[in-house]
């Protein structure tokens with residue numbers, strides 16, 4: 001039986017406001033919020049929230065948890081456990097697992113594994129590439145949370161969806177669900193690779209990464225994808241923006257609910273810039289590449305003025321061995337899901353973003369964008385997915401507190417001022433000051 005939980009006198013960060021109240025959780029949902037005089041029974045767990053901040057549980061719209069098929073990097077148990085430790089209570093996972101998620105059978109298998117192994121609530125994108133395009137065009141795609149090409153190669157040549165305008169025309173004119181795309185132009189990347197190969201041979205320095213996977217490659221791709229989506233009134237979501245230039249292609253004059261074209265930024269692009277390649281090398285090699293200080297500032301500005309709708313992580317773990325290779329051979333992507341809220345709270349401490357905006361972009365808007373039912377807000381009757389934070393409890397990221405299966409983080413050595421003290425998933429207190437409850441599986445996200 002689930003214990004009722006009463007969190008008292010806590011600062012609730014929700015829907016543009018911070019208000020002090022008590023929160024009563026029972027049977028997995030937020031039963032009441034206010035100045036409560038609930039009857040405290042023997043079973044009730046009372047948590048003193050004085051001085052702390054209560055956020056809706058973070059919903060991460062883009063992760064790679066690697067199961068099935070790539071479980072030497074991470075799996076649904078290890079990565080979702082790391083997620084809840086850092087205050088993330090729901091996630092949407094990408095299709096580039098092995099086998100790629102190109103059929104509903106493989107999608108169902110992923111749901112089935114998650115129902116037994118995931119600490120957090122979950123959903124999965126259906127992958128789309130040339131191998132299954134005709135099938136996807138026949139499907140009632142409104143039954144999926146979204147389709148995505150992320151991490152999949154699209155054409156026989158190996159290009160991305162964004163490189164195949166004809167295919168985009170076909171897909172966008174038919175598909176009813178959200179189409180979440182990785183937006184870079186392979187042709188521009190290949191041309192740039194040739195330029196730097198001519199100069200350095202195989203020893204291209206990592207500092208060239210943002211020049212190879214360049215601003216131009218992102219901008220041209222995003223511009224074209226938006227034009228095709230607008231023509232077909234498709235529901236397009238551009239994943240992980242990395243350039244300030246692209247942000248100007250998105251609108252902020254209509255409410256998120258009415259937008260057909262949306263986008264996101266991943267936390268690492270608000271934290272790192274090209275200045276960090278010298279210190280961290282291929283550890284911060286991501287696709288698309290982390291770009292300049294100017295881009296970092298422009299992305300934050302676009303987040304604040306609502307041209308960027310949500311914050312994700314693109315959590316993409318690889319082993320250290322896979323990362324620490326020469327530029328061309330090293331894997332792109334790094335783990336981030338345990339630390340996303342910490343990065344954002346640190347930006348708050350630096351005066352760059354408000355707590356209300358963090359809740360909007362990491363919780364409310366992700367629920368709105370993907371139509372997730374009864375999560376992402378602190379409201380009576382909603383699932384009790386909640387994250388309690390102490391804003392004055394410094395700690396340092398180190399091997400001993402990293403929970404990713406790959407065992408490393410590009411943030412090692414970083415001191416954060418804030419700490420997630422309690423994470424609740426569906427009304428269960430699953431993690432308290434780094435100590436986990438017995439395993440309780442999360443739930444499949446329902447969407448409308």
Ligand SMILES: NC(=O)N[C@@H](CC(=O)O)C(=O)O
Nearest residue numbers: 064150151286287316332333
């Ligand atoms: N973002 C990355 O750099 N890597 C992702 C794939 C992807 O999102 O392209 C991965 O799965 O490793």
